Amino acid sequence: MAQIYPIREAKFLVSAVKPKQFPAPDLPEIAFAGRSNVGKSTLINNLLSRRNLARTSRTPGRTQTINFFEINKEMYFVDLPGYGFARVPKAVRASWRPMVEGYLLSDRDLRAMVLIIDIRRDPQDEEHNLLAWLEQRDVPPVVIITKADKLSRGKRPVRAEVFRRELGLISPPLLFSALTGEGRAEIWECLLERSGIH
Numbered sequence: 001m002a003q004i005y006p007i008r009e010a011k012f013l014v015s016a017v018k019p020k021q022f023p024a025p026d027l028p029e030i031a032f033a034g035r036s037n038v039g040k041s042t043l044i045n046n047l048l049s050r051r052n053l054a055r056t057s058r059t060p061g062r063t064q065t066i067n068f069f070e071i072n073k074e075m076y077f078v079d080l081p082g083y084g085f086a087r088v089p090k091a092v093r094a095s096w097r098p099m100v101e102g103y104l105l106s107d108r109d110l111r112a113m114v115l116i117i118d119i120r121r122d123p124q125d126e127e128h129n130l131l132a133w134l135e136q137r138d139v140p141p142v143v144i145i146t147k148a149d150k151l152s153r154g155k156r157p158v159r160a161e162v163f164r165r166e167l168g169l170i171s172p173p174l175l176f177s178a179l180t181g182e183g184r185a186e187i188w189e190c191l192l193e194r195s196g197i198h
Contacts, residue, residue, distance in 0.1 A: 004188040005197075008072050010048040015065040017099055019106040023068055028109050028195045029076040033100070033130060034116030036082035039146040042178045043116060044069070044077055047188065054079055064096070066103050075195050078103070078110075083126055104137070112194035114142045117173070119159055120150055123166050131167060142190055143173035149180055 016022050034040045041054035048054075053069065067079040080103065081096045104110070113134055117123060134141050145163060148156050160172040167173075174190065176183035 004185045005192055006072075007049050010050055010053060010069060010071050012053060013068040013070050013076075015067050017065055019102050022066075022103070022106065022108070023070075023076070025106075025108045027070070027074065027076050028111045028197065029078050030112050030114060030191055030195060031078040031080055031103070031110060032114045032116065033080045034082060034146075035118070035121070035124075035126070038082065038116050038118050038121075039178060040079065040082060040116050043114075043144065043146060043176060044079060046176075046178050046181070046184060047191075048077070066099060074197050104133070104139075110139055111196065112140050112142050112191065114144055114191075116144050116146055117163065119145045119147050119156070119175070123163065127167065140194060142187075142194065143167065143169060144176050144183070144187060145173045146176050146178070148175040148182055149177040 013023050014021065032040050032044060044054040045051060048069070048071065054067065064081055066081065069077040069079070071077060080100050083096060113130075115127060115130060117127060131141055143163065145160060151159060156175055157172070160175055163169070164172040174183050174187055176187060
């Protein structure tokens with residue numbers, strides 16, 4: 001598997017629900033957000049060349065905490081709880097928004113927010129709201145369309161352009177397939193540029 005950024009060490013640090021449980025903000029951070037069952041954990045594992053570092057599940061809503069991963073002692077990946085469609089108790093679902101806002105409003109070195117969307121799904125209010133929130137706080141988004149292999153090669157760029165227009169993006173989102181590895185190098189290139197790591 002081609003790798004633009006050599007993964008020497010990738011380890012899980014902590015699961016947190018409040019800022020006082022976060023690790024020290026001493027490294028640049030890339031946060032990952034998306035609907036439940038969009039392939040967020042699969043994307044993280046693929047980028048880090050690990051099979052089960054970020055837990056994947058067929059059950060939507062499995063990630064119910066903010067999970068921190070330390071990469072090469074150079075950056076943190078931050079896996080935020082999934083939103084929408086999760087078959088979990090209302091009380092748990094209601095706790096996710098303040099949990100995520102607690103992270104986003106805390107004093108972290110957040111370099112980019114990766115927003116992940118299934119190529120077969122249209123953007124909903126949650127995606128528009130998150131992008132507007134990030135724009136207000138000058139946090140650059142990186143929009144990634146997962147499960148690209150579910151569409152033919154000819155239809156993928158057309159679909160990406162639909163996302164670009166609907167979300168008001170300057171350039172089309174990045175396409176990714178965990179099955180084929182499509183887009184992995186381009187995603188790493190973008191994340192490294194945003195994080196300032198070379």
